[in-house]
Amino acid sequence: MTEAIKSSLRDSKTARWVVLILVSLAMLTAYLFMEILSPLKTMVQNAYGWDNSQWGIVTGAQGYLNVFAGMLILGGIILDKMGIRFTAITSGIVMLGGAALKYYAFIAEPGGDILGIPSQVFLAASGFAIFCVGAETAGITVSKILVKWFKGKELALSMGLEMASARLGSALALFGSPRIAAAMDIPTPIMFAAILLLVGLILFLVYAMMDAKYDKEGEAVASESDSSDDFKISDIGHIIKNPGFWYIALLCLLFYSAVFPFYKYGPDLMVNKYGVDPAKAGDIPGWLPIGTMLLTPVFGTLYDRKGKGASIMILGAILLIVVHLIYWTPSLDTVGFAYLAVIVLGIGFSLVPSAMWPSVPKIVEDRYLGTSYALIFFIQNIGLMGIPILVGKVLDIMNPGVSDKLDAARESLKAQGLSASEVGDKITEMRIAGDLPNYDYTNTWLIFVGLTIAALFLAIMLKRQDKKSGYGLEKPNMA
């Protein structure tokens, strides 16, 4: 029996690392699709005539089903009840289905309205909303997979590497998508990213085979019966009575609202404020995920060894304020400042998550951990939905007439028989030449400044609560 356990898959270092590679690459494809449209805002608007509010409807679709239909919570329950294999494969299929619908919206260019929204916008938003249900569920499933295979071994390292791989997916989308769209057309990068999701699904299927073998070996019984990662409705009552939970959940909402929506609007800011070529719109924001890939493990190790978790979150929030102030200040309009701000953002975006996620187990009891993470992601999704919508709306309000002028030019080009891609290219040329106006982001960017100031306030409150409740956030994680 002992021999059988020793030779189990879990004890095989090779098997563990194969699992890590499989799920990390699957998450890379998910994060890649998540940002595939983000650097194309200028091109999409020039080609299809979406205003900023419509862009907000599509990019904020992340939360429609996850928040309003409670799909993130349902995903947690399904993971708990149906297990890892079922949930991983199902989330892969859901991501692919959503991606296919989003691709259809761009390739078919459907006319008319659905529920008062242009059909193309409605279908692209619906596809993204469905994709995000799969992506968020895949995220919580992969965390559970890593706990299953790496608990008591290289767990923190495996989580860090999986996150780094996911960030690489975001970077590939930001750098690659506009280049492919400029060389081919807008639907092509979306199609490539959808094909990669199919590869991700195949990787989950291969993982499921390994997982089945692992379970057959019988060793999983012990780890599966450790229910600390499970989602339980009954836990919610206990968790929401804990003030520390609220501080960290709201900090997560504010902090991520100031960062992930930056992917959706940052590339267009680069074009409109810094005069970057739309085919390279994602290049400066693309350094953000690359920087975090390298820095998050460094700051994570620092927190493990030296502690100061609450102080790290305060410092991260201060850096974020500096970043968004740089992007907001009208006179700081040279590309050098855009790079400087993204470097500081990279440091801030590495500091906060490296301290935030490992702090949750210090605030809530182990048995509530799975439910707590699902609830935090649920609250985070409210911001990831609301902020892109708000930014789009405010941008339209602050730029009266700009979308109308672009529309008029587009209509006259369309009347000359040009395709959407050709219209987009012409409008881009006219905007670069100054014949058509750009969007002024100045006042709109104050939304991000406000979010980061609120995040700093919450981080300070969390530190105070830590002193009061003795969570030990300032203490090292390692003895």
Ligand SMILES: N[C@@H](Cc1c[nH]cn1)C(=O)NCC(=O)O
């Ligand atoms: N909600 C998840 C996944 C995600 C990524 N982009 C939008 N949602 C999350 O925030 N994971 C943590 C991270 O830092 O990526």
